[in-house]
Amino acid sequence: MQSLNTTLLIIGGGPGGYVTAIRAGQLGISTILVEGESLGGTCLNIGCIPSKALIHVAEQFHQTQHHNQHSALGISVSAPTLDITKSVEWKDGIVDRLTTGVAALLKKHKVQVINGWAKVIDGKTVEVGDTRIQCEHLVLATGSKSVNLPILPIGGPIISSTEALAPKSVPKRLIVVGGGYIGLELGIAYRKLGAEVSVVEAQDRILPAYDAELTQPVHDALKQLGVKLYLKHSVLGFDGTLQVRDPNGDTLNLETDQVLVAVGRKPNTQGWNLEALNLDMNGSAIKIDSRCQTSMHNVYAIGDLSGEPMLAHRAMAQGEMVAELISGKRREFNPTAIAAVCFTDPELVVVGKTPDEAKAAGLDCIVSNFPFAANGRAMTLESKTGFVRVVARRDNHVIVGWQAVGVGVSELSTAFAQSLEMGARLEDIGGTIHAHPTLGEAVQEAALRALGHALHL
Amino acid sequence: MGTHVIKMPDIGEGIAEVELSQWHVKVGDLVVEDQVLADVMTDKAMVDIPSPVHGKVIALGGQPGEVMAVGSVLISIEVEGAGNLKESDKPAPAAAKETPVAPKVEAVVESKPAAPRTAAVCQGPMVAREANERPLASPAVRKHALDLGIQLRLVRGSGPAGRVLHEDLEAYLAQGQSNASAPVAAAYAQRNDEEQIQVIGMRRKIAQRMQDATQRAAHFSYVEEIDVTAIEELRAHLNEKHGASRGKLTLLPFLVRALVVALRDFPQMNARYDDEAQVITRLGAVHVGVATQSDVGLMVPVVRHAEARSLWDSAAEIARLATAARNGKASRDELSGSTITLTSLGALGGIVSTPVLNLPEVAIVGVNKIVERPMVVKGQVVIRKMMNLSSSFDHRVLDGMDAALFIQAIRGLLEQPATLFVE
Numbered sequence: 003m004q005s006l007n008t009t010l011l012i013i014g015g016g017p018g019g020y021v022t023a024i025r026a027g028q029l030g031i032s033t034i035l036v037e038g039e040s041l042g043g044t045c046l047n048i049g050c051i052p053s054k055a056l057i058h059v060a061e062q063f064h065q066t067q068h069h070n071q072h073s074a075l076g077i078s079v080s081a082p083t084l085d086i087t088k089s090v091e092w093k094d095g096i097v098d099r100l101t102t103g104v105a106a107l108l109k110k111h112k113v114q115v116i117n118g119w120a121k122v123i124d125g126k127t128v129e130v131g132d133t134r135i136q137c138e139h140l141v142l143a144t145g146s147k148s149v150n151l152p153i154l155p156i157g158g159p160i161i162s163s164t165e166a167l168a169p170k171s172v173p174k175r176l177i178v179v180g181g182g183y184i185g186l187e188l189g190i191a192y193r194k195l196g197a198e199v200s201v202v203e204a205q206d207r208i209l210p211a212y213d214a215e216l217t218q219p220v221h222d223a224l225k226q227l228g229v230k231l232y233l234k235h236s237v238l239g240f241d242g243t244l245q246v247r248d249p250n251g252d253t254l255n256l257e258t259d260q261v262l263v264a265v266g267r268k269p270n271t272q273g274w275n276l277e278a279l280n281l282d283m284n285g286s287a288i289k290i291d292s293r294c295q296t297s298m299h300n301v302y303a304i305g306d307l308s309g310e311p312m313l314a315h316r317a318m319a320q321g322e323m324v325a326e327l328i329s330g331k332r333r334e335f336n337p338t339a340i341a342a343v344c345f346t347d348p349e350l351v352v353v354g355k356t357p358d359e360a361k362a363a364g365l366d367c368i369v370s371n372f373p374f375a376a377n378g379r380a381m382t383l384e385s386k387t388g389f390v391r392v393v394a395r396r397d398n399h400v401i402v403g404w405q406a407v408g409v410g411v412s413e414l415s416t417a418f419a420q421s422l423e424m425g426a427r428l429e430d431i432g433g434t435i436h437a438h439p440t441l442g443e444a445v446q447e448a449a450l451r452a453l454g455h456a457l458h459l
Numbered sequence: 460m461g462t463h464v465i466k467m468p469d470i471g472e473g474i475a476e477v478e479l480s481q482w483h484v485k486v487g488d489l490v491v492e493d494q495v496l497a498d499v500m501t502d503k504a505m506v507d508i509p510s511p512v513h514g515k516v517i518a519l520g521g522q523p524g525e526v527m528a529v530g531s532v533l534i535s536i537e538v539e540g541a542g543n544l545k546e547s548d549k550p551a552p553a554a555a556k557e558t559p560v561a562p563k564v565e566a567v568v569e570s571k572p573a574a575p576r577t578a579a580v581c582q583g584p585m586v587a588r589e590a591n592e593r594p595l596a597s598p599a600v601r602k603h604a605l606d607l608g609i610q611l612r613l614v615r616g617s618g619p620a621g622r623v624l625h626e627d628l629e630a631y632l633a634q635g636q637s638n639a640s641a642p643v644a645a646a647y648a649q650r651n652d653e654e655q656i657q658v659i660g661m662r663r664k665i666a667q668r669m670q671d672a673t674q675r676a677a678h679f680s681y682v683e684e685i686d687v688t689a690i691e692e693l694r695a696h697l698n699e700k701h702g703a704s705r706g707k708l709t710l711l712p713f714l715v716r717a718l719v720v721a722l723r724d725f726p727q728m729n730a731r732y733d734d735e736a737q738v739i740t741r742l743g744a745v746h747v748g749v750a751t752q753s754d755v756g757l758m759v760p761v762v763r764h765a766e767a768r769s770l771w772d773s774a775a776e777i778a779r780l781a782t783a784a785r786n787g788k789a790s791r792d793e794l795s796g797s798t799i800t801l802t803s804l805g806a807l808g809g810i811v812s813t814p815v816l817n818l819p820e821v822a823i824v825g826v827n828k829i830v831e832r833p834m835v836v837k838g839q840v841v842i843r844k845m846m847n848l849s850s851s852f853d854h855r856v857l858d859g860m861d862a863a864l865f866i867q868a869i870r871g872l873l874e875q876p877a878t879l880f881v882e
Contacts (some may be wrong), residue, residue, distance in 0.1 A: 055738075332605045397618040400595060424597035425622045 013135035016043020018305030018317030019143035025325035027111025055093035064194035146306035185264035353404030370452035383410035461542025514538035524659035677854035712773035748797030
């Protein structure tokens, strides 16, 4: 058996793992990264990036179709056709470019990448095939997996997000099980690609993790797109048709060609002998402290493996911090807020505390909305739905949360997160000149409205 | 409108001075009849001073911690009607200025709000940071603070809404670096905060009494271990049998009983020594002081006439007094007049202690914790419940032999519990 020694060993080459490795390389720490599939993990290969690529294809196709039928802009085109194989090739090209880029960055920073599945032996030893690696510090970054439903085993017409991101053809009918962000992002994309899409959700509304005011514009848009919603319906099984129970307890048989199961993700703790470490758990995730340290000395867990919020940018920030910690710097993971974005149509952004969360935290807050219906740039984008909402403390006007829903609002997450991290008050945002005409003006106006003097309302 | 003046009342037997512990009102407050105005403190007891009138506080006669003569002006209240202050009694305007208490209090309050810059810079409302609140600071400032080993919550923020700026970190560092020996790259945060706590009220009384006791008495301590297996069995049995109806027994009432029985043969232990008059007074009554920790400090409520009390009677009295002492409701009588003292920290009793005498008493018995230990009994190692008694005596009037014999007598009584009750 071959034997290797290193200071830092990282299991998992996703956004958490590869960022840890890059930063560790920059700091001169001898680093080995083990990845069983492709670098970039779920995010680059079967998650964030490919889904955004597919959403873009769907949006372009949908727009063209829109112009073909009833364009208010005066554009007329002949009916578009879609070669989904080419779309998938284009998407794969982006993924390839990014994963190759990650490999190049790792090489540049002298990180040794080992392809293979890691098996943990103890807190300082990992085996990959017939290679045994000894390390001083072990970073666990194995990410998460889609939650499977035993009554809907993946296979044939029943697919997970992975299959949905590499379609060979667009099904005529698609039922999405799960009205969370993954189900809706893909459901909307498939609808725009031409499928008849239905969404089955057990709760009484879509995106149940967010408040009703925020999700209403998405709900309205789904209706307008012709996505059928089966709310308060639970799935019973699949037998050629999808059986669901309606709120009255009656069983419905829903005709469909494909069923996409998107009921959430869970930390990937199985299959790599994690049990050998006997770490303290926090539910199904590994328990960590504010330095991402597990219950075992010099063993760290980052990203989805360490639980909610399961977001790539959280994993990256944790990885960067852990590498600095290992280099001897004093660090802790102490963000004021981590933005969450749903790339639905319209998009939805949540950063910091929502009004309900602020209330639950015992804060007396001012909550103020500014609608995109009063924003010039939104009109020129043929979009009037949605709003920007700010939550600020009543006593000192420090902003504790931002939310927005509307076309293109994902890009506002930057401004939101910055204002929270810098400790901005309503007066700071209200007093910053925001370029005209941009969607960002709604950010300034929401702050001004909270202070009682919005200009364009 | 008239002025009603309340004078420091005489609250004890012939006490000339009383310490003002705490104000419950401030100048300008409206008070109603029976509202508590202040707490004052005699030798041992804390006493509330209620308002006899409705009105508005116009002057306070002293500051917390000040020792005031009985009969001096405690507080002046403006009332409807005539009041009790005659025109001729009123201090001249100049004299009124000399009573600086009211304005002084206000000045202190005014200087408290932080950072002089904030008021000028921020136009919005300003609030102080709560103790457990996360300090407002940008990511760069947070990281820099970590690098410097500074805990942000210790740094005063001068930015808007109390935001901590890079300049604030520098100011905090500069404040600490006047010390030349300060480590350059400290592994842990250096702290430069100080907290001053005035020794007033109960704490001052305890300080005075303890200092007095250790200066005057010639303390010596004697420690002996007691096998309490039998008495613990008896206690458990009694609690099982009578616990529901008569209440649970702790070990304390048994110790009180052992003292009472042992003292019959050692009257020199149940005594008060007046060292100025050079007289020892031996007492027939056994008034056992039971040292009790309260929020404000150590108190010694007294179980009177322990010689006439049954186990459960003692137990009930100890429990009642302990509760009263902890709630600050013990009266002066209940806190004085002991002839010998018991002190116990229960499970925190440790293995040895060196109790300080409760002067003018001559003996104090300290109780350490009960632990199971392997002991040799008749050539066999057996597990026994053992407890130490750590006792102190006044060597001016008692010798080591007296102490040893007295404690051995107590040991004999506790190890053969029946002898506690056989007359």
